[in-house]
Amino acid sequence: MGGVGWGGGRGVAWGARGGAGNVEPVPSPVRVRFAPSPTGFLHVGSGHSALANWLFARHSGGEFLLRIEDTDAERDRPELIENVLEMLQWLGLQWDNDPPRQSQRRALYEDAAAKLLADGAVYPCDCTGEQVQARNKESGGKPGYDGFCRDRGLEPGPGRALRFRTPREGRTGWTDLVRGEVSFANSDIEDFVVVRGNGAPMFLLANCYDDADMGITHVIRGEDHVNSTPKYLLLGAALGLAAPEAFAHMPLLVNEGRKKLSKRRDDVSMADYRDRGYLPEAMVNYLALLGWGPADGVEVRPITEIVEQYRLEDVNAAPAFFDQKKLSFVNAEKIRALSTEEFIERATPFLTRGEPAVAALRSLAVEVQERVRTLVEVEPMIEFLVVDQPEVDEASWTKAIVKGKAVPEMVAATIARLEALGAEEWTPAPIEAAVRQAAVDAGIVNAEGEPQLSKAQGPVRVAISGRSVGPPLWESLAVLGRERTIDRLRTMQGQLP
């Protein structure tokens, strides 16, 4: 396999590079990198790749480095770098370096390009895309560069790109931790552009150069990079750089249509998930489960255990569907695993109604905590405690009032029974007893004369909260208070059909 002859980097520390005759191989610690380009907000797919790098590094006691690949001045939005870093931080994927920016290392790439030119590894090309396309169409419609300028002996200059002189024979391959041995026939690889006509170095050059410069031992990235890997390898060899020990091309995350997740169609913004009340530990745990599973089958678990168990060799190569339903499940599990105090703390940023809402949550935290799947679901559950009069939603009204049994009787009886309670009796147990009595008063009973609470409580719940579902009723009434409860029941009484 492989006709590249570029395996010198295997197991060799990068510190040894450059020194003449310095061939003492030193076992290399693992060094991986996540190299986002700031052309968009961090999305779940990049998060998946970043996580794989981080897990691999932490598992093996190596380093997780960051590098900003901002070589495309046209598309880069520098302000997005902050978003990417913020999201990684949010996810808890702490990096171990001060991330270099490729836009500030251009001179290095230019030197490398000059060396390639001097060696004849690249050649100037002045073909436009249209010209190449036209020639391809004429000669049979094969896409890709046809090598037109390969032997024209053009001098480098403005407007002339530098193309890599790809070998016509042999194969280029590598060991992929996820996919096994992968290789491409060199003849299938076109003479790709290394430096643009405007002199700007391209992704492959900067990427390959920096990986070597940073001493990256394992390149872990998405499957969409598989095809560019032989180019990376060929380029690196031409530059005399040592190759990474191995690559790992992670499965792509796909949507219901089994297409690569896209910013346009799919919910992919990491920040959006955060803002919709997903916990970072849930996101990380779920992302780890895409393409991989722990040997013992325990899916929802602390990140430390995932770090222990995670192995790239166990990662599946097939694309994985990003299932929001399962993400929600994991999120709910993580929420329930929180201490009550922590739950309150982490839900607080999602409360838009200020201190009263926080106080309301505090009073019903235990009940709310086991009922929400995301943090944004918290406020609707306690909102009735902070508004003057709850808004009744259509579905609840229909369910509890329109279709309810003996509603007017129940409301009236509840008011009467509740009013009979003394102020010191306004606690869950006496309230329950009172409502039970009210149900009996209203005739909402079963064959044995027992109150049918599931039916009886509907109107009461809607009256005080506007909704037919919510935290347990007795506790809710207790927190709402005697006055407000009776007041809302009276209001409802006036609105009954």
Add this chain to the structure above:
RNA sequence: GCCCCCAUCGUCCAGCGGCCUAGGACGCCUGCCUUUCACGCAGGUAACACGGGUUCGAAUCCCGUUGGGGGUGCCA
């Protein structure tokens, strides 16, 4: 078109030649618990794409077919 990769329940993962009448998780359905909802508990639903080999024996190995994905930029 060409190149590369992939192929077990709807979804995610387990299975790496016999322990598989294929296991777990999500989802969905049923029941129990129960003051709604949720939790919890007990069940159920549902898959080895197809065809050839190899082998005493294949979900597991090989080949082909089909299907899916990715790439095919002077983007990264």
